[in-house]
Amino acid sequence: MKYKKILWNVILFAALAGHAESLNLKWNLCREAKLEEGRFLKFSVAPEDKSGQHCASAEFDLSSSANCMIEFSIRARAKNVSRPPQEWNGVKFMLHYRDSAGKNFWPGIRKYSGTFDWQELSFFALVGEPQGKAFLKLGLQDSSGEVEFDLASLRFHKLFSPPTRPFTARYSDEVRATPPLRGMMSPARNLTLDDFATLRSWNVNLVRAQIIRNWHKVGTDRDLEEFDRWINRKLDHFETMFRTGYEQYGIRFVIDLHTYPGGRYANREMAMFHETRYAEYFVELWKRIARRFRNNPAVWGYGLINEPNQKRFAKHDFLTLQKQAAEEIRKIDSTRPIIIAANLSNSPDTFHLLDPIDLLNIIYEVHMYQPFQFTHQRVYSKDGKLRPGEKPVVYPGRINGEEFDQKKLRQILQPVRGFQLRYGARIYVGEFSAITWAPGAAQYLRDLIKIFEDYHWDWSYHAFREASVWDVEKAGSDHKSIRPAPNTDRKQVLLEGFRKNRH
Known part of the structure; x- marks a missing residue:
């Protein structure tokens, strides 16, 4: 009878959270768990018992969230939680499910240990085609200490769903007649x-x-x-730079807002998604940019946001904010292309959730760095050197248990291709690259460019004479060994692609 009472209390407070239809959960409690006041789920694990998973679990119905982006959040506090060996352990708030191919997924929070007072914990999941049962888990894993969850605060949000309305993108004769453009991303200087x-x-x-x-x-x-003073100085310089680049060298430009009003939070989300004063400034800034450059022939397009990362519910979601800016730009500049960014750093994986914008000359931007384990291998290590026993990640080859080659890259980019074909949309690859020392980097770039050309996408390589690890005029096996190398195989691949601009 006592166990049944615990289950009932959990169900009651899930309903009070305002999502009774989604959070009518029955929790199976482990021996380290204790439910107090029908809503506070507490876990206490002694140091000698920290190994393994000490969690409560509840079945969660994912069937209505197929092909959606979802968010879970809950309030929690912790005391003396030991640091686990892996960043995804420690305080545990996680979803486990399988897709139609039988592949397991474990989205959840990361890097939570130590002591902290009540705060909201959240994570997101890009759900494909879930099969079988899914489970939410709360507790501790490979850590000792105490953690407490407020079940009344448990929330579920369906952030983005695939659009269903019929739509055809509209382009002016000039934009439609412009062949794919091929280029580079500028350095920060x-x-x-x-x-x-x-x-x-x-x-x-x-x-x-x-x-x-x-x-x-x-x-x-x-x-x-x-921020406004800095932006104005940058735009002043752009006027001179654009004039020189276009009139003397025949180069056109995308204005790329790479730094945003309000900056980023620790989870890499942009403050302007959540704080109205920054959202309003963002729209006003693009109105000002449009007034300044609307008659400038050097400007090919307005790149509204670089790599948005919206992982939770926001007052000004990443797409609505871009739509508001685009609508205001169109009142000032009626035809110049406006470039819309996809979520999660312009990820190909999010294009099935991208709702097209019904304005003239809207172009949609993707960035391609997958598989990240190849393109960014050792970039964030202190020296970039291989550790004893560590092997480099090679392309083409087997990476994370999957074979990666041009066919696999096409599969990764298929959501973008599907979006292009479904809506008649123009696609711009704003960034793609592979780190200097990645074995097979030249072949990786060649395969990507072949795909871009087959699909008639505009593209720009990241980046020209910026960080040495991406610079195709440099080579090396780690951070300290990088030196000028004017004829790298990566550079030759780009030059092959750029020759198509002469036709």
């Missing part, structure tokens, strides 16, 4: 005359020009007056 001369000799006809600072930093760009 200002381009020089030597840079332009080099780009021209390579047959580059497009530069994605970054407005960037404080990359990868958290809590920056909060002062809007200071």
Whole structure:
């Protein structure tokens, strides 16, 4: 009878959370779990018992969330939770499910240990075609200490679902007649005359020009007056740079807003998704940019957001905010292409959730760095060196248990191709690359460019004379060994692609 009472109390408070239809959950409690007041689920694990999973689990029906992006959140606090060997363990709040191919998925929170007061924990999942039972889990894994969850705060949000309305993208005769553009992403610094001369000799006809600072930093760009002064200086320089690049070297530009008002949070989400004053400034900024460059022939397009990462419910979601800016731009500049970014850093995986915008000359941007274990191998290590027993990740080859080759890359990009064919949309690959020392990097770039060309996508490589690890004029086996290498095989692959700009 006592066990049944516990189950009933959990069900009751899930209903009070406002999602009774989704969170009518029956929790199976482990011996380390204790339910208090019918809503506070507490776990206490002694140091000698920390190994393994100490969790409560509840079956969750994912059937109505197929092919959707969903979010789970709950309030929790912890005391003296030991640091686990893996970042995905420690405090545990996780979903487990399988897809139609039998592949297991475990989306959940990461890097939660130590002591912290009540705060919201959340994670998202890109759900494909779930099969069988799915389970939510709460507790501790491979950690000792105490953690407490408030079951009354448990929330489930369906963030994005596949659009269902019929739609056909609209393009002006000029944009429709423009052949695919091929180019480079600019460095963070200002381009020089030597840079332009080099780009021209390579047959580059497009530069994605970054407005960037404080990359990868958290809590920056909060002062809007200071941010505004910096943006204005950058736009002043762009006017001169665009004139030189276009009139003397025949290069056109995408204005790429790489740094945003309000900056990013620790989870890489943008503050302007959640804080109205930054959202409003973002729209006003694009109105100002449009007024300034609407008659500038050097500007090919307005790149509204670089790599949005919306992983939870937001007052100003990433697509609605872009739509608002695009609508305001269209009142000022009626025809210049506006480039819309996909969620999760322009991931191909999110294109099936991208709702097209019903305005003239809207182009949709994807970034391609998959598989990340290949393209970014050891980039974040201190020296970039292989550790004893570590082997480099090779392309083409077997990566994370799957064979990666051009066929696999096409499969990864299929959601983008499907979006293109479904809506008649123009696609722009704003970034793609592989780190200098990745074995097979040249073949990886060649295979991607072949796909882009087959699908008639515009593209720009990341990046021209920026960080050494992406620079095709440099080579090396780790961070300290990178040196100038003017004729790398990666550069030769790009030059092959750029030659098509001459036709």
